[in-house]
Amino acid sequence: MADKVAKLQIPHSSDTIELPIYSGTAGQDVIDIQALGKHGVFTYDPGFMSTASCKSKITYIDGDQGILLYRGYPIEQLAEKSDFLEVAYLLLNGELPNAKQKADFDERIMNHTLIHDQLVRFFQGFRRDAHPMAILCGVTGALSAFYHDSLDINNPQHREIASLRLIAKMPTIAAMCYRYNMGFPFMYPRNSMSYAENFLHMMFGMPTTPDKTPDPVLVRAMDRILTLHADHEQNASTSTVRLAGSSGANPFACIAAGIASLWGPAHGGANEACLNMLMEIGTEDRIPEFIARAKDKNDSFRLMGFGHRVYKNFDPRAKIMRESAHEVLAALGCADEPLMKVAMRLEKIALEDEYFVSKKLYPNVDFYSGIILKAMGIPTSMFTVIFALARTVGWISQWNEMIGDEQRIGRPRQLYIGAAQRDLVPMDKRA
Numbered sequence: 001m002a003d004k005v006a007k008l009q010i011p012h013s014s015d016t017i018e019l020p021i022y023s024g025t026a027g028q029d030v031i032d033i034q035a036l037g038k039h040g041v042f043t044y045d046p047g048f049m050s051t052a053s054c055k056s057k058i059t060y061i062d063g064d065q066g067i068l069l070y071r072g073y074p075i076e077q078l079a080e081k082s083d084f085l086e087v088a089y090l091l092l093n094g095e096l097p098n099a100k101q102k103a104d105f106d107e108r109i110m111n112h113t114l115i116h117d118q119l120v121r122f123f124q125g126f127r128r129d130a131h132p133m134a135i136l137c138g139v140t141g142a143l144s145a146f147y148h149d150s151l152d153i154n155n156p157q158h159r160e161i162a163s164l165r166l167i168a169k170m171p172t173i174a175a176m177c178y179r180y181n182m183g184f185p186f187m188y189p190r191n192s193m194s195y196a197e198n199f200l201h202m203m204f205g206m207p208t209t210p211d212k213t214p215d216p217v218l219v220r221a222m223d224r225i226l227t228l229h230a231d232h233e234q235n236a237s238t239s240t241v242r243l244a245g246s247s248g249a250n251p252f253a254c255i256a257a258g259i260a261s262l263w264g265p266a267h268g269g270a271n272e273a274c275l276n277m278l279m280e281i282g283t284e285d286r287i288p289e290f291i292a293r294a295k296d297k298n299d300s301f302r303l304m305g306f307g308h309r310v311y312k313n314f315d316p317r318a319k320i321m322r323e324s325a326h327e328v329l330a331a332l333g334c335a336d337e338p339l340m341k342v343a344m345r346l347e348k349i350a351l352e353d354e355y356f357v358s359k360k361l362y363p364n365v366d367f368y369s370g371i372i373l374k375a376m377g378i379p380t381s382m383f384t385v386i387f388a389l390a391r392t393v394g395w396i397s398q399w400n401e402m403i404g405d406e407q408r409i410g411r412p413r414q415l416y417i418g419a420a421q422r423d424l425v426p427m428d429k430r431a
């Protein structure tokens with residue numbers, strides 16, 4: 001029950017509408033406006049800048065303080081002390097696993113890494129130069145044609161098995177998107193490896209060198225990338241998954257919808273844009289020119305990978321990614337490559353320059369993850385695919401939460417500004 005109430009006076013009405021105010025565990029209070037429709041008005045909030053679309057117990061962000069919590073645990077502690085599958089268990093189930101629960105969960109996930117052999121043939125239908133996100137979107141949607149035994153969204157066992165399958169198969173499908181582009185043979189998963197190690201094995205392994213295993217520094221960096229991107233509360237792709245799911249659509253189709261939303265440059269495409277900018281700058285001597293452009297009010301150019309819509313303090317994920325970026329550059333011995341030198345110099349300038357410091361434009365997580373992925377030899381077109389792979393557990397956790405909660409089909413209203421009702425004029429009388 002709400003112990004606070006907001007009062008709203010509508011012009012030309014004697015009614016004062018009382019709207020309950022709810023407080024969460026943390027964050028802003030929300031005003032419950034569900035009763036407004038009965039009074040003949042709706043709210044108008046394009047982009048949902050002031051609208052909470054659901055209650056959630058999964059992720060909390062405080063952008064001003066630079067805080068990100070999964071189920072209450074700070075992201076720094078999870079990235080330091082847990083691995084991705086432990087975080088996945090936490091997001092899905094609400095609590096950290098004990099040793100036995102973790103071992104069982106790892107085993108269940110790794111037992112589902114293979115995809116149906118018939119699904120492998122789907123890849124042949126795509127052009128070799130297809131964007132890997134196009135392939136990922138299509139193949140993930142197609143999963144619903146293969147796993148009929150997990151499509152009943154009202155059955156908790158079906159929901160659980162669909163969730164495990166999605167988390168387990170996504171690295172396999174993501175790696176296949178890359179291998180298909182490159183014309184390399186697909187690599188079978190290796191279930192004895194960790195989740196991140198197996199993904200790197202499927203990306204870069206070759207049947208001709210079966211004993212080669214991924215570098216542990218790269219495995220740790222990939223595990224962290226996955227952990228840091230696992231969830232980020234009600235962003236565009238997560239809201240898309242919830243909205244698609246609100247109609248009762250199956251989870252595979254809902255995740256495919258999330259992938260489509262993530263694909264946009266304003267969402268998952270940011271680290272790709274950052275890398276493209278670094279390549280455009282090219283050499284350190286050109287940095288001042290780009291910094292001047294970023295500061296120029298009459299130039300629309302912005303430094304990609306700097307600033308964040310939500311975090312107005314150092315993004316807590318960026319701090320962790322920064323550490324990994326330096327570890328990876330040292331391990332691969334590529335810190336002296338021109339692109340990496342440009343990145344490191346830009347980072348230094350942005351952290352010291354008055355313009356960036358006063359506007360709190362810190363390097364964001366995409367800046368560092370872009371550098372890491374590039375150093376690993378992953379093409380920029382694959383960056384968003386890896387983001388989708390990481391976010392699948394967040395999407396499916398949010399989807400499960402929605403199904404378990406009071407499920408209503410999402411149906412926003414609109415402010416209609418088109419033509420008023422008018423009569424059809426016969427064709428021969430039209431101007």
Ligand SMILES: CC(C)(COP(=O)(O)OP(=O)(O)OC[C@H]1O[C@@H](n2cnc3c(N)ncnc32)[C@H](O)[C@@H]1OP(=O)(O)O)[C@@H](O)C(=O)NCCC(=O)NCCS
Nearest residue numbers: 270294295302303304305306307308309310359361364366
């Ligand atoms: C992420 C982003 C969209 C957030 O924007 P926002 O919260 O709406 O912030 P604003 O656009 O209001 O910017 C605030 C001020 O900082 C400036 N600014 C913001 N990001 C900037 C950047 N990357 N380079 C240069 N100036 C920037 C704006 O020009 C504005 O200046 P003003 O106050 O003098 O007008 C923005 O920082 C950006 O475009 N960054 C680059 C793209 C990127 O890395 N995106 C990934 C985000 S995960």
